[in-house]
Amino acid sequence: MPEIQFDRFYRYDDLTRLVHAFAEEHPNLMRVESIGKSHEGRDIWVVTVTNVATGEANEKPALWVDGNIHATEVSPSSACLYLLNTLANGYGNDDDITRCLDTRAFYVCPRVNPDGAEWALADAPKFIRSSTRAYPYDEEHVHGLLTEDIDGDGRVLAMRIPDPNGAWKICPEEPRLLVRREPDETGGAYYRVLPEGQLRDFDGVEITIQPPKEGLDLNRNFPALWRQEHEQHGAGAYPASEPEVRALVHFIAEHRNITGGVAFHTFAGVLLRPFSHQSDENFAAEDLWTYQKIGAKGTELSGYPNISVFHDFKYHPKSVITGALDDWMVAHLGVFAWTVEIWSPQREAGITDYKYIDWFREHPLEDDLKLLKWSDEALDGKGYIDWYTFEHPQLGPVELGGWNEFYAFSNPPSRYLERELAKFPRWLVWHLLISPRLELFEASATRVGDGAYRVRLAVQNSGWLPTYVMKSALDNKLVRGVVCEIELPEGASLASGHTRQVLGQVEGRAYKPSSPFGWDVGDPTTDRASTEWVVRAPEGGVVKLIARHDRAGVVRVEVPLS
Numbered sequence: 001m002p003e004i005q006f007d008r009f010y011r012y013d014d015l016t017r018l019v020h021a022f023a024e025e026h027p028n029l030m031r032v033e034s035i036g037k038s039h040e041g042r043d044i045w046v047v048t049v050t051n052v053a054t055g056e057a058n059e060k061p062a063l064w065v066d067g068n069i070h071a072t073e074v075s076p077s078s079a080c081l082y083l084l085n086t087l088a089n090g091y092g093n094d095d096d097i098t099r100c101l102d103t104r105a106f107y108v109c110p111r112v113n114p115d116g117a118e119w120a121l122a123d124a125p126k127f128i129r130s131s132t133r134a135y136p137y138d139e140e141h142v143h144g145l146l147t148e149d150i151d152g153d154g155r156v157l158a159m160r161i162p163d164p165n166g167a168w169k170i171c172p173e174e175p176r177l178l179v180r181r182e183p184d185e186t187g188g189a190y191y192r193v194l195p196e197g198q199l200r201d202f203d204g205v206e207i208t209i210q211p212p213k214e215g216l217d218l219n220r221n222f223p224a225l226w227r228q229e230h231e232q233h234g235a236g237a238y239p240a241s242e243p244e245v246r247a248l249v250h251f252i253a254e255h256r257n258i259t260g261g262v263a264f265h266t267f268a269g270v271l272l273r274p275f276s277h278q279s280d281e282n283f284a285a286e287d288l289w290t291y292q293k294i295g296a297k298g299t300e301l302s303g304y305p306n307i308s309v310f311h312d313f314k315y316h317p318k319s320v321i322t323g324a325l326d327d328w329m330v331a332h333l334g335v336f337a338w339t340v341e342i343w344s345p346q347r348e349a350g351i352t353d354y355k356y357i358d359w360f361r362e363h364p365l366e367d368d369l370k371l372l373k374w375s376d377e378a379l380d381g382k383g384y385i386d387w388y389t390f391e392h393p394q395l396g397p398v399e400l401g402g403w404n405e406f407y408a409f410s411n412p413p414s415r416y417l418e419r420e421l422a423k424f425p426r427w428l429v430w431h432l433l434i435s436p437r438l439e440l441f442e443a444s445a446t447r448v449g450d451g452a453y454r455v456r457l458a459v460q461n462s463g464w465l466p467t468y469v470m471k472s473a474l475d476n477k478l479v480r481g482v483v484c485e486i487e488l489p490e491g492a493s494l495a496s497g498h499t500r501q502v503l504g505q506v507e508g509r510a511y512k513p514s515s516p517f518g519w520d521v522g523d524p525t526t527d528r529a530s531t532e533w534v535v536r537a538p539e540g541g542v543v544k545l546i547a548r549h550d551r552a553g554v555v556r557v558e559v560p561l562s
C-alpha cells in the first residue's frame with residue numbers, strides 16, 4: 001500500500017506520487033494515465049480501476065468519479081484517494097468490491113484542477129474559485145479590496161472596522177459574535193465587516209471588493225446549456241474552452257462504457273442531482289424514479305440527504321446554474337450523475353434541519369451559538385477566531401477575526417476528514433454495481449442439414465439498470481442496442497444473417513413494481529436478447545461470437561460446429 005494518510009491534504013507532487021504508487025503496487029487492478037494538462041501544464045491524472053484478468057476496463061460498465069474542480073475544495077481529492085485505497089484493500093476481501101472490480105470499472109480523477117488546488121494548499125494560500133487562468137481580463141485590478149492573508153498567519157479571516165453606519169454590532173449574548181443591527185436601531189457601536197485583505201488606491205471613501213482576477217468557474221464550462229458571461233459569470237469564452245474541462249469532456253465522451261458519474265465538491269453535506277435549471281417534471285418518469293432510488297441509497301449509506309439542485313439548492317430563487325458536469329452527463333450522455341457536497345459544519349454543530357444555501361441569508365442566532373460552541377469544543381477554537389487588533393496598511397487599526405472558513409467550512413478539518421471520506425465508497429460501489437451488464441444466456445450450433453448449422457446467440461442483462469441507462473438516452477438516440485457479430489472458420493459462409501447484427505436494448509430490473517401484482521402484471525424476458533445465423537461450413541470448425549453494448553460490456557464465446 002502506498003504510504004497514505006487521511007488526516008491531511010496532499011499537494012500536487014505528493015498526489016502524483018500517490019496515484020503512481022497505487023498503480024505500481026496494484027498492477028492487476030490500477031492503471032494511471034494523464035488525460036490532459038492543466039492551464040499551467042500539470043498532468044490531470046485518471047486512475048482506472050478494474051481486475052484486468054477479467055477484461056479490459058473499456059469492455060466493462062464504468063463509473064466516473066472526480067474531485068477538486070473548484071480550487072479550495074481539496075477534500076474531494078482526498079475522497080477520490082480514499083476510494084482508491086478502499087478498492088485496493090477491499091479487492092479479494094470484500095465481496096461487493098471484488099464482484100464490482102471483476103465485472104466493472106472505475107475511472108477516478110482525484111484532482112481536476114491541480115493549479116487552483118496548488119494555490120489553496122500553498123504556505124501563503126490564495127483562494128480562488130477554479131482555474132488560475134486570468135479571466136475575463138488579463139490585468140491586475142487597480143483599486144478595491146484584494147482578499148488575502150495580510151498578517152501572514154496562513155489564514156484569511158474577516159476584518160471589522162468601526163463605522164457609525166455599519167450593519168453589524170457585537171452580540172449581547174456572546175461578545176465574540178457579530179449580529180445584525182435592528183432595522184430601526186441607532187446610537188450604538190456598529191461595524192463594517194470586510195474580508196481580510198489589502199486595499200489598492202483607496203480614496204478614503206469607497207471600498208469595493210475585487211473579484212479575483214482568476215474569474216473562471218470550471219463547473220460552468222461544460223457544454224450542455226452553456227451560457228455566456230453576461231448570463232452566467234465564469235463560464236469561459238465558449239463551451240469546454242478550458243483545458244481541464246476539455247480533458248474531462250473528451251475522456252468521458254470517448255468512454256461510452258461510462259454509466260454514471262460522481263463529482264466530489266464541498267461543502268453542504270448533500271448529494272445533489274440534476275436538473276440544475278429545470279423542474280423534475282422534465283425528467284422521463286422512469287429516470288426520475290430511478291434517480292430518486294439511487295439517491296435514497298446514497299442517503300442510507302452516507303447519511304447525506306439527496307436533493308435536486310433546481311428544487312432545493314439554488315443560490316438565488318430566481319437564478320439557475322447551467323454548464324455543470326453532472327447536468328452535461330445527463331443531457332448529452334443520458335447517464336445518472338451527481339455532485340456530492342462533502343461536509344456540513346452546521347450538522348456537526350447540531351443544526352439538523354436547515355436549508356443549505358438559504359441558511360446563509362437567514363438563520364437564527366441560536367445556530368451561530370451552536371456553531372461557536374462546536375468550534376470551541378470540537379475544533380479547539382480554531383474554527384472561529386476571536387477578534388484581535390491589527391494595524392492595517394491602508395485602514396489603520398482594524399480587528400481581524402471571525403470564521404476561518406477554509407479550515408472549518410470549506411473542507412472537513414483534519415480530525416474529521418477520514419470519518420467524512422469513509423461515508424462514500426459503499427455508495428459508489430453500489431452505484432456501479434447497478435449498471436447494466438451483458439452476460440451470456442446461450443450460445444449454440446445445431447445441424448440443420450448437410451453442412452449447415454443454425455447458430456444462436458442469446459445474452460441477458462444481469463444488471464439492475466437497462467442497457468440504455470436513462471430513458472432520455474433512448475429518446476435522444478444517444479445509445480445503440482446490442483451489437484452481435486459472428487466470425488466464421490476457414491471455408492465457411494453465411495447462408496442467412498449478416499456478420500454484424502444490431503439488436504435492441506435489453507431491460508434490467510429497475511422498473512419492476514414493488515410487488516408482482518396489480519396493473520403491471522407479468523414478468524416477460526425483456527432482460528434477454530437473441531439472434532441467429534445459418535452457417536454453411538465443413539464439420540469441425542469453430543465460430544466466434546461476440547455481443548457488445550457500449551454501456552453493458554462485451555460477451556465473447558466460441559461455438560464448435562459438430
Ligand SMILES: [Zn+2]
Nearest residue numbers: 070073265266
Ligand atoms: Zn464546488
